[in-house]
Each structure stands twice: as C-alpha cells, then as structure tokens.
Amino acid sequence: MSRKPVITRTETIARTRLFRIEQVGLRFANGCEVNYERLRSASSGAVLVVPMLDDSTVLLIREYAAGVERYELALPKGLIEEGESPFEAANREIMEEVGYGARKLTHLKSVTLAPGYFSHATHLVLAQELYPERRPGDEPEAIEVVPWSLDRLTELFEHEECTEARSIAALLLVRELLAGRR
Amino acid sequence: MSRKPVITRTETIARTRLFRIEQVGLRFANGCEVNYERLRSASSGAVLVVPMLDDSTVLLIREYAAGVERYELALPKGLIEEGESPFEAANREIMEEVGYGARKLTHLKSVTLAPGYFSHATHLVLAQELYPERRPGDEPEAIEVVPWSLDRLTELFEHEECTEARSIAALLLVRELLAGRR
Numbered sequence: 001m002s003r004k005p006v007i008t009r010t011e012t013i014a015r016t017r018l019f020r021i022e023q024v025g026l027r028f029a030n031g032c033e034v035n036y037e038r039l040r041s042a043s044s045g046a047v048l049v050v051p052m053l054d055d056s057t058v059l060l061i062r063e064y065a066a067g068v069e070r071y072e073l074a075l076p077k078g079l080i081e082e083g084e085s086p087f088e089a090a091n092r093e094i095m096e097e098v099g100y101g102a103r104k105l106t107h108l109k110s111v112t113l114a115p116g117y118f119s120h121a122t123h124l125v126l127a128q129e130l131y132p133e134r135r136p137g138d139e140p141e142a143i144e145v146v147p148w149s150l151d152r153l154t155e156l157f158e159h160e161e162c163t164e165a166r167s168i169a170a171l172l173l174v175r176e177l178l179a180g181r182r
Numbered sequence: 183m184s185r186k187p188v189i190t191r192t193e194t195i196a197r198t199r200l201f202r203i204e205q206v207g208l209r210f211a212n213g214c215e216v217n218y219e220r221l222r223s224a225s226s227g228a229v230l231v232v233p234m235l236d237d238s239t240v241l242l243i244r245e246y247a248a249g250v251e252r253y254e255l256a257l258p259k260g261l262i263e264e265g266e267s268p269f270e271a272a273n274r275e276i277m278e279e280v281g282y283g284a285r286k287l288t289h290l291k292s293v294t295l296a297p298g299y300f301s302h303a304t305h306l307v308l309a310q311e312l313y314p315e316r317r318p319g320d321e322p323e324a325i326e327v328v329p330w331s332l333d334r335l336t337e338l339f340e341h342e343e344c345t346e347a348r349s350i351a352a353l354l355l356v357r358e359l360l361a362g363r364r
Binding site: 004005007013014015016017018019021023024026028029030032034036037038039063064065066067068069070071072074109110111112113114115116117118119120121122140141157163164165166168169172173176 | 195206249250294298346348
C-alpha cells in the first residue's frame, strides 16, 4: 500500500465558461516529482437517473450529443444545482427530460469518469414509483423518450447510439438489483 | 426521430498540453441556435483492459488518481499511441501495468465518457490466455496489482476506491459474457 503523494502546487492554466484546467505538481512517496494536468468542475457533481416505469421498463432518452456529433441513447442526467440534494436534482431532471417524478429514489453508486484527470462525480440514482409530472427544461429541441426493457440490454449495448459508460454501468447495476442478486 | 443539427462554426478557445476546448455553434432542425463547449482529445482514443488470469480472476490495479486526489482501484488502461491498433495498445498496457501479455483479445464495446461534452472514446478489451511479460511503463511509482474474483464484484463496487464508470461497466459486461448469458 503506497503512501499518498504530496501536492506541491496547483495552478489554473486555462479557464472557459464550463471548464477549468489545472496543472498540479506532485511528489510521490519515492521522491519522484511529476506535473499532471487535470480538469476541475465548478459544480457539485451530477446525477444520472434510472427511471423505471415498472420493474422491467426503463425510460431512456435520445438526445443530440455535441461531443460526438450524433444522437445518443442514454439515461437522463444533469448537473446538481446550487442548494439541491442529489435526490432533488434527480427528480428535477426526470421531470424535465422524461416527464415523470418519482416517489422512491435509491442511491446506487457514485462514479467517476476518468479519476486520473477529472474530479467530476456522478451519483447514479434509481427512480421508482413514477407519476406524470412535466417541468420545462433548457433543451434546444424536444427530447425523445424511449422505453426499453431490461431484458433487452444486450441489444441496447449493440446499438451504435448507446455508448455512455455511466449509463451502461447504471443499467447493469439496476438489472442486478431488481433481479435480487445483490 | 430528429434531424441532426448543423454545426455552424467551431473555435478553439483554450489549449493546454493535454486538453483542447472548443466552442461549437449549432443550429437545430427547429431553427434553435445554441453555443456549446466541448473538450477535444488529440489522441485516437484509449483502451481499458479486463485481464483475466483465469475464468474468474481479474487483475485490477491500484494507482494514484490526481483528479480525485486518492488511490483508485480499477482496470489497466491508457491512450492508444500513434501507429498502434486498439489490441496492440491493450497488450502493451497490460505488459506495462500488470506484467502480463495476452494471447487472446476480444473487443467488448467502445464507450464514451460524457458524449455531450467529450469526443473521447475508450475501447473495452477482454484479455485472456495471459503469459508473464513485463515492459517498463512511465508511472512515477510501482503500480499495485490486485487480483479480484468476479464473484466478488458487489464487494468491489462498495469499495470507496472503486468508482470509475468505465471499469464498472467493463467488469459487469465480462462477467455476463463469461457466464454465457449473452
């Protein structure tokens, strides 16, 4: 078990509206010194929600993803706003993106994207006992809601529009949880 | 099904050694115009490898992650270097990080981190029929190799050092594949 390296300095080397890039100096326990770059997020993290219409039907969304320049089929998600708890953010996001609220919310796991480079954390939340409630979101076009059976996840993962690792992990964790195998 | 938005302009607004941030102007099919920021990666993507010592034992690594300032327990991974195929990169990474090469490599799925903001793709690769071969890597300290049974994934996901969504997705996909359930 290694002793944690010491951060000898941090410096913001670029900043835009959404992103802040930091250079970090590190001294490892063995004396080795390195400089790394990392991305800092201003926010207190994100939620990614698995909204279950019933015990086998999840509500996916199909939305344009500017990073990859195509539509992506994934779970609803969004940043936690100031003053919100992760569960409040989860409920708001599904009201905005799929038109439902949830009476029952369960924290599945908090995950990272690429922990070597990003501090960003995403809380995976299972949403059950849904009821219709629509809140206006800030999307430039209407989001398509796609109901999908948990029995057909293999088919989903073969779909070229379903690539997001967080969504894949969350769906597999929920299927396992609902099958009572945990 | 929506018609894809048109990219009206792209502009690099910040650039560091590792990261390039772009501002993108988009016009959606409904006429709505927006500006997004996205992170471009210079590389041709990354590999994340699931090295199986036998049908139930995966070799994890425990490595310092500067983005979250703690050690992370995850799968070996790295960028694909120029001229390498994803399989060549996968084999090199496990030689450097766990001290094994693989006679059998299988592409599981190519995943994204956050497709709305990053173009980055990671190829998930199953590595089997391992043989000892160590190549020097560029890590500042020795990487700890942690053998883990696929029967104990629930325990792994409850571990505070195991948070990376890509690793969680890859491990669940491999367990499903090896259990013959796909």
